Amino acid sequence: MPKSRLRKKSDYTPPPSGAAPVKISSGRGWVAPLMLALFLVGLVWIVTYYVTSGTWPVSSWGNWNILAGFGFIAAGFGVSTQWK
Template structure:
């Protein structure tokens, strides 16, 4: 049976050196507003629901009735939405 040819591997040649790229005007955003707004929305939503229950459905807006709970949870959900911007 004939013997197969042996393939010689090429010597390792490192890739050409990459030139260091200078960063092109990186725009850093200051998101210091996120935490206060998030906490404020959480507290407003919580206060809205608590006031609704403590005042026996007379406040904050009597004409909304039980939808006041939905408004309170909407504030809380908005707080969670703002929290996605926090870094």
């Protein structure tokens, strides 16, 4: 049976010493702070509603305050899709 040929790998050549390293930036530094802020606002909204027995943040909304809090949290998850 014939023996297969071996492939020779090319040697590694480092980049020239004068080359600057490439910095990759997505330009989306606003995503993480906004995402965390929306999560916290939603959490604080819901906790405030329960602790004050429905008198805060908006007493006329009643149980819709829970939906508003979860809306902020859902918006935080929506913003998190932009994170790279």
